[in-house]
Amino acid sequence: MSAVPLPAADPVLEVEDLRVELRTPRGTAHVVNGLSYAVGQGETVAVVGESGSGKSVSVLAMLGLLPPRVATVTGRAVLQGEDLLTMSPERLRQVRGPGAGLVFQDPMTSLNPVLSIGKQLVEGIRAHDDVPKAVARRRAAELLGEVGLPEPDRALDRFPHELSGGMRQRVVIAIALANSPALLIADEATTALDVTVQAQIIDLVERLQADHGTGVIWITHDLGVVAGIADRVLVMYGGRCVEDGTADDVLERPAHPYTRGLLGSLPDLAAPLDPDGRVPDLATVPGLPPPPTDLPPGCVFWPRCPVRSDPRCETEQPPLVTVGPGTPGRHGHVGRVLEHRAATWYQEGTAR
Amino acid sequence: MTAVPTPGGIPAAPAPGEPMVARPARPRWRETLGLLVRDRTAATAGLVLLIIIVVAIFDETFASQGPNEQDIPGRLQPPSWSHPFGTDDLGRDILSRVILGASVSLKVGFLSVGLALVVGTLIGLFAGFYGRWVDDALMRIMDVLFAFPAVLLAIAILAIRGPGTSNTIIAIAVVYVPIFARVTRASVLGVREEVYVRASRSIGASDFRLLTRHVLPNAAPPIIVQTSISLAFAVLAEAALSFLGLGTQPPNPSWGLMLAEGNEFINRAWWLAFFPGMAIVVTVLCFNLLGDGLRDVLDPRQRTLMAGGGR
C-alpha cells in the first residue's frame, strides 16, 4: 500500500507530541496528551470533539496564549520552520500576525468595543508592517471589501456593537487575515452564527484559501461543517487524537467507536423509519467525557465505550494505527494516498 | 461500516464524569455554619465579634469598676495591672468604659443599620423589580435624601429631634436608607432579567414568590457586603456625632465619645484615645471580614469546586 504518513508534503505547521498540563485546584489536568499533526499549504484540517476535549487549549498552547503560571506545554509546534514553543515571547508576538491568524467563537471578545473597526484593523496592519497610516487604512478598506462587508469605507468608522454577529465575525477574520498569515486558526468561528451566515463565512474562507494558499485549522463540533470544508479530520477525545484521516474516511467509514457514536447521534433523515412509521430515536453516547484531572489508565473512551471487550481496553492505551486503505489526497496532496488511522483495540467483528 | 450498536445493546458503562452519587442531606444552616467555620479569616472575625457582643451584653459583669466612678487622685494613669487600659482625666477605668461603651456603640450600629437595611432593601426591591413609575417615585425620594452630605443630614435630624442615643440611631438610619436602596435596586435590576426568574414566572409564580424566593436571595450578596461596610461606618458615625456632642451624652461612655474626649490629651496620655480607637478598628475590621466570608459561603457555587467544563 502506498500510504504515506500523514504529515503534508510542504507543511505550514507541524505539531509533534504536543502535551499540555494545567495546574488546577483539583490537581493536574492533562488536557492535551501527545497530539501530532501537520497542516499543508492551502489545506484545511478540522479538529472535532466534544466540549472539553482539549481543542482550544491545544491551539492556545501553540501560540503561547495560556497563562504560563498554570500551564506546562511540551512537544514541538513548528510554524514555517520555527518552533513556536521555544520561541522568545517577543518573537512569538511578531510571528502571531503574519504567521498565524486566530478567529474565536465570540467575535465580540476579540474586538475592542471602544475602538472603531478601522482603528483596530490599522493597528493590526501597522503592528507588523511599518506603513503610513493612510496606506494601512486603504489596505484595511480593501480587506473589509474582501471579506464581503458592504460599504467597506464607511464600515471603517463604525463600532463593533453597530454590526451584526456575522459582520463582526467577518471583521475578526479581516483582522486575522490583515497580514496574510500562512496559517488561519478558526476556533468554533461559526458556532454562534446562523447557518446562512455560516455558509457565507465558510465561502469566504474557502475563497481566501484558494487565493493565498493559507493553511487552515478549523475547530468545530459540527460534523456537517467538517464534511464541507475539511481535507483531513482529527477527532479529539480526552486530549488525544483518537482518529484521523481524510474527511471521506473519517465521516463515511469511521473506525473509532467514539467517532461512530458522534456520527450516530446526529439526526439522519435518510434513516429507515421504525416499524410504527416513526423516525427512529437517535443513537447516543451515554455518559460524559472523563475529567482531565482523572483520565482512565487505558483507553480514554473506555468508560463510555459501547463495544469495549478487549482486555487491553481498560489497562493499555491503544496506539494510533492504520485502519483502512486511505483515500487519495486533495489540496497539497494530489497524487498521494492519505492514511486513515484510529486508536482503538476494537476490530470489526470482534465486538459482542 | 458496521453500525453503531443500538442503545439497547450498550453495556451499562460507568460514567466517571457523572456526579450522580447521593449525598446525605444536612440542614442548610448547619452546612453554612460549617463552611463559615472552615473559612479561617471569617471564623476568626466572627469569634472576635461574638466575644465583643457577649461582653457588650454582659457589660456590668465584665466591667471591674462603674464607668462613671471617679478617682481624681488616680487620674491619667498609664496602663497597669490594676487598670489595664489606664485611667482617664477623671480617674475612670478606661477598660470598664470601653466595655460599657461597646453596648452603646454596637446598639447604635446594629439598630441603625438594621433599620436602614430593612427600609432601604424594601425600597430598592420594589423600585428595581417593578420599574417604571414605582422606580421613578421611590428613587427620586432617595436621590433627594442622598443629595445632602451625610453628616449634615444627620446633624440636621439631631438638631430637630435633639441629641441622644435613639435619635442618633434614627439619624444614621436615615442616612443609610438611600444607600441600601440603591445597592439593592442595582442588584435587583440584574437579577430581574435572569432566565430563572422568567422560568419561575412561566410556571405561574406570584410576584411575592418571585421576590422572596428568587430575586432577593440572588440579589443579596452586594447587600450583605453593604451591610458589613455600613455597620463599620455606623460605629464611626456614632463616634463622629458624639464627638460633635450630638450623639451619646456624657458622662455615659461610647467609643466615639471616648475617642473625642481622649483627643484632648493625646500628647500627654495616648491611652485615652488609643483603646476606644482600637475597639472601633477591630470591630469594623471584623464586620468587614465576616461580611466577605458570609457572602461567599451563602453562594452554593462557592461551596463545591466547580466541575470542569470547557465553557
Add this chain to the structure above:
Amino acid sequence: MSDILVSARGLEVHFPLRGGKGVLRAVDGVDLDIYRGETLGLVGESGCGKSTLGNALLRLVPPTAGTVTFDGTDLTALGRRAMREMRRRAGMVFQDPFASLDPRRTVAQTVSEPLEVHGLRSGRRERAARVGELLELVGLDPAVAGRYPHEFSGGQRQRVGIARALAGEPDFLVCDEAIASLDVSVQAQVLNLLRRLQRQLGLTLLFISHDLSAIRHISDRIAVMYLGRIVEIGPASAVGSTPQMPYTQALLSAVPVPHPELERTRQRIVLRGDVPSPAAVPSGCRFRTRCPAAFEPCPDVDPALQPVGTAPDHVAACHLHGVIGTPVDGRTAEDVSAAPVD
C-alpha cells in the same frame, strides 16, 4: 381537521424603540394553529422573533395586538390571577440550562415550585415523592434532588429544566432552543427524551430551534419564520424536502450534512447581505432584499400565506405561487429550488 390546542390570530408584539421613534416588530402578524398532540417545529434566523412568539403564546410577553386562544380560552382576555392558574397547563424549557435554574435553589426546590404554586400536592412528603417521580421521568436519579444546579452537567441541567416544566402536568410545552447550548451527543439524548415524553404524556410541543436537522428530526410540522412573520408552514416532510418559499430553500440549503461527497457536490444558496432590522421591515415581501428570485410585485405587495406544493396543509407566502405578476424569465418556485441561484 384535528383538534386545535393553541391558536394565534393576528398576533403582534411590537417593542417601542429607545428614543421613542418607531417600533421594533418582533412578531408582526402571526396566524398559527397548533394541533393537540403534535410537535410543531419553529425555525428561523436569530432575531426573527421565534422566542418572542413562543413567549407571546404563553403571554410571557404581552402581545400588542391579536389574540391567543389556549384550549378555547382567550388568554389575552384573562386576568392576572386566572392567567397564573392557566400557566400550570403550559410549560417552557429554556435555551441556556446554566441560566434557567436558580443557582441558590436545590433541584428539589426548583422542580417542586410548580407543585407549591398550584397547590398540586399537599404536604412536604408528597411533594418530595412527586419530585422523585419527575426526576425519574426525565432520566435523573431521584437521589440528586438535594443538589444544586452547578453540580450538574449541561445535559443534566436541561433535564432538570424539563422536569420543572412537566411538574404541573401541562398539555403544552414550549422548548426554546432547548438543545442549542448542548454538545452533539447530549443534544441527541435530550431530543430522544423530548420525543419519549411527548409520546408518553401526549404533550403538544412547540420546538423552537435554529437547527434544521433537529427540527426535521423531531417535528410533525415545520413553521419557518422571517422578520416576525411565518412565511411557510406545512408537514415536516414537505417543508423539509420540497420547500416552496425561496427563504426556506436557502435556509435548508445552508444546513451542512456530515457527508463529504454530498457536501462537495451540493449547491448552496448563499444569501447576500444581512437580515434587515425588525425596526425597518422592507415593504411588500419582507424577504425581497435578500431574495434571489424577487420580481416585480415583490416590493409592493405583501404576499399572504396560500396553499403550495402537493402536500395538504402546506402553505407559503410568496408571489411565485400567486397570481400577481409573472416572475422574470417565467421561473416558478420549483425552478428556483431546482437551479439554485448564487
